[in-house]
Amino acid sequence: MNTSPPPHATFRLIRGTAPTVAVAVCLLLSGCSRTGGGDSGTDAAGAASGTRLKFAMVTHSTKGDDFWVLVQKGAEAAAAKDNVELTYTSDPDATGQAELVRDAVRDKVDGIAVTLAKPDAMKAPIAQAKASGIPVVGLNSGIDAWQSEGVLEFFGQDESVAGRAVGDKLDALRAKHTLCVIQERGNVALEARCAGVKKAFSGETENLYVDGTDADTMSATITARLKQDPSIDEVVTLGAQFARTAVGAVKAAGTKAKVATFDLNDGLVKSVQNGDVQFAVDQQPYLQGYLAVDSLWLYKTNGNISGGGVAPVLTGPAFVTKTNVGAVAKFAANGTR
Structure with missing residues (x-):
């Protein structure tokens, strides 16, 4: 990403529009259970006829990150379908993100969707939400x-x-030496991704920590490492926009290293098509945002719990x-993949 983290959390209010028909269905890739029991006193028919629930989504995203634009877009689509008033806020600082969750609790929302990039920081605010009777996914x-955090679904x-x-x-692909670039220590x-690569890859895997908010510095750091060790034949980045930065760094270093990445967006599609990036690992961020909001609506209106509360929805x-x-x-x- 090319912008620095904002000095304070971003804020956006999205107002959904009432759908003509409300359909409570099991979510894609998940099982549904009626054992959860919503606690709002509303039902699906009531939600469709104008009773508006208020949800908050709180993420650790930084301003201008392409990935989180897709997450928010999916959340907005679900909010519009479900006639939900949705507030989206974010802060890359764990302490700031925790305070945003507390703000949502104070605002007496009907449900909260939260990312757990720094789980320990979220433990207390999630407990506060649960104590206030607010479901958290x-x-x-x-x-x-x-x-372990007490979250209802994932x-x-x-x-x-x-x-x-x-x-x-x-x-x-017969790679021998992989550089796994982590943009947020x-x-x-992110740590789990590189650890997984190292566990399965038979060659050498090394982690390189960079500042993902500064594209120029990130490019220079990757370039320098590639020049220091010409044996590195693969660069793996952990975000689509970082892959494009890595492609430039490889060219600047004058090596034959290949680039692969986690995550996908429209710009990266072109890089895969022209061969600059070998492959991308798509986790469908739009779908994550959509399902998180829709699951809260299903829980509040129909008592459904995706994955039964014991398994994540992948x-x-x-x-x-x-x-x-x-x-x-x-x-x-x-803008949906």
């Missing part, structure tokens, strides 16, 4: 922590599984390569 980050990718899948693919999801990983990128290109262009 998790998305994107924290698949190993959501149950939507995202198992980052360890995704990392191991990348490691296996690199073996198939301490983010459990949205990835899926490999996007030059051979199949055409199948997702039009959705990426629409």
Whole structure:
């Protein structure tokens, strides 16, 4: 990403429009259970006829991050369908994100969706929400922590599984030395990705920590490392926009290293098509945002719990390569992949 973190959290209010028909269905890729029991006193018919629920989504995103634009877009789509008033806020600082969750509790919202990139920081505000009778669902980050945090449901990718899948693919591509670029130190999801790569990859894996908010510095750091060690033949980034930065760094270093990445967006589709990026691991951020909001609505109106409260709802990983990128290109262009 090319912008620095905002000095304070971003804020946006989205007002949904009433759908003509409200359909309470099991979510994609998940099972549903009636054992949860919503506590709002509303039902699906009531929600459709004009009773408006108020939800908050609180993420650890930084301003201008392409990935989180897709998450928010999916959340907005679900809010519009469900006639929900949705507030989206974010702060990359864990302390700031925790305070945003507390703000949502003070605002007496009907449900909260939260990312758990720094799980320990979220424990107290999530407990406060639960004590206030507000259901909380998790998305994107924290698949190993959501149950211990007391979160009702989780939507995202198992980052360890995704990392191991990348490691296996690199073996198939006969890579020997991989540089795994982590743009945010301490983010459990990012650390899990590189750890998974290292566990499965038979070659050498080394982590390189960079500042993801400064593209120029990130590019210079990658370039310098590639020049220092010409044996590095693969650069793995953990976000679509960082892959494009890595492509430039490889060219600047004058090496033959290849670039692969986690995550996908419209710009990266072109990079995969022209061969600048070998493959992308898509976790479907739009779907994560959509399911998180829709699951809160289903819980409040119908008592449904996706995954039964014991299993996460997985949205990835899926490999996007030059051979199949055409199948997702039009959705990426629409801003839904």
